[in-house]
Amino acid sequence: MRFLPTDEQSDFARTLRSLLGSAQVPAVVRAWSDGEHGPGHELRSRLAATGLFALAAPEAYEGAGLLAPELSLGFVELGRAGMPGPVVESAAVSVLLSELGDEALAKRFLPGLVAGEAWATLTLPGGSGGGPYALDADAAAHCFAVSDAGELRLAAPGEVLRSTDPARRLSRPAAAGGELLAAGPAVTRAAAVTGRWARLLTAAQCLGVGEALLARTVGYVKQRTQFGAPIGSFQAVKHRLADTLLALEFARPLLWAAALSTAPGDVAAAKLRCGEAAYRAAMTALRLHGAVGYTEELDLSLWLRKARPLRDAWGTPSACRAEVLRPVTPG
């Protein structure tokens, strides 16, 4: 038992981190928010070249097998960089099609997803942890929808709604119509697994977002001077940042364990703590940056605005707490 990333896993995360670190992601996010998806598509292709998307597909379809630990470490880096787009949803579609085991469907979509040729997005039934909205359907080549009745369709994305994070766009796929791809209990079962993966990867993204917010804020309080001293020397500031680090450090091992088991309770616990830690990091960042933290100009806003939607996406804290206690809740 060695509960730490292997050297290989750490190297993979470092590769992504350095790729994203030099990709000027903030400019990509701002373009994405303005509806210019080109730079985001270009970055997706470069990410695919690292093998990231292959981690959510079986080897038979150009994938590397479904490797949740590696994929989760990768998604921490996507969060840290503030990567826009339906990253979780594309990986979730890949998991859905892998789990479904329909060869024709898998052949049709998986190699393209693995190669990073396009984004995909999806909605799942509420029971699988999904919400009513498909993320960034306007930028995705395919919008999948699984109904409560267990029908999987390629759905028309519907009207696009704005999110509090301008880099996220929401749409409610049409309830009927579109190409019926599969139906039955197998779809419902695959959707349940997919919901867990989406929740896990969102948790990973949250952890990365929280770490980015903490790092930027620590940097700021070291150089911002008031009363003749860096504000980071004041105890009130230090203690807020210590609490932020504490929440992130105790969320991380929950994420690792969830990635190892993908069990519902483990994944819910990871999502709960990673989501809360990221949101807490955002609130600390906002407070400690003072007024400049409340501006759109500062790149900090790109992470600040992500923290809350990601905390709630694919399982609100309340839903995750209920899941953790599901086996022991009195009837």
Add this chain to the structure above:
Amino acid sequence: MDLTETAETAAFRAEARAWLADHVPSSPLPSLETREGFAAHRAWEARLHADRWSVVSWPEEYGGRGVDLVHWLVFEEEYWAAGAPGRVSQNGISLLAPTLLDHATAEQRARVLPPMASGEVIWAQAWSEPEAGSDLASLTSRAVRTEGGWLLSGQKTWSSRAAFADRAFGIFRTGPDTPKPHQGLTYLMFDLRAPGVTVRPIGRLDGKPAFAEIFLDEVFVPDQDVIGEPGQGWRIAMSTTGNERGLTLRSPGRFLAAAGRLTALWHAQGEPADTALRDRVADAVVGARAYELFTWAAAARFAAGGAAGAESSLNKVFWSEYDIALHETALDLLGADAERADGEWAEPWIFSLAGPVYAGTNEIQRDIIAERLLGLPKGRR
């Protein structure tokens, strides 16, 4: 990244579980914070020691099994899951012993460790003084050179179970004119029943008389009870506070067991519609798991040769605040019965309230986290 137990570790777990099932007293011992309970817990330490379960991670020559941190964590998990008694020797085992293993002479280790392992000698800590708490380095109790040893004078306080314990350890000022307060301090051990020692019990918030202040009036300590070089006491004391102590003072097994009891309480008498309480029970379950996993990761880092350092401050803040939240949740589930002093949760709740203060206040720990882990500049406290 791996959480699977080896066959060897699983066998160790099974052996511990079987032994505990056979030996854990069927009804709880009286509180170890009372004279009667202290004696009963001392006898329990002897029982553990007889089958080499009292200090599993120590070298075999001192009564241990020489196992690594992973095995120790497994033992602790089984220990608390079995509802075994609190450890009356814990301050010696978790604070003094690591210091001895790192800094003492072979003679000192051979003399001090075996009777600590058996419970024959139970140790109290003597760090704080009336005017030196968080600012421990400002302490003024002194040790003056005399023939063959030192004479201790001054006052120590907040010494847990010193009213019943046999010996104590702490740091004393031997070089009164040093430029900095943490210089000129010496780490030594002394007999709580030596001439010149007066121990005055102080009633605690939980009504137990186990807290004490220690008055020292020219108490003789032989040279053989000085640990390390005179004048190096601060460095020696601090080297173990940031080391495994952060991990071993409160094992995850303890909180996993408590979270299990809380979950059982929720299952037995929780109101499903009360989602506010449900959320807090869930947080307790998740918190115990997070603490356990954090510890597994730390154990893996140790095994790879890493040092804990300031990370033990994260650990300390986490468990102490977690412990209070867990017990408060239990009290809220109990409703009117929460107030009953004989209730299962009452005494541990009151005990949990001390957590953010002892072993270095959480305010000081947060300063350490900010300065050493985040690299923020030092400032006035």
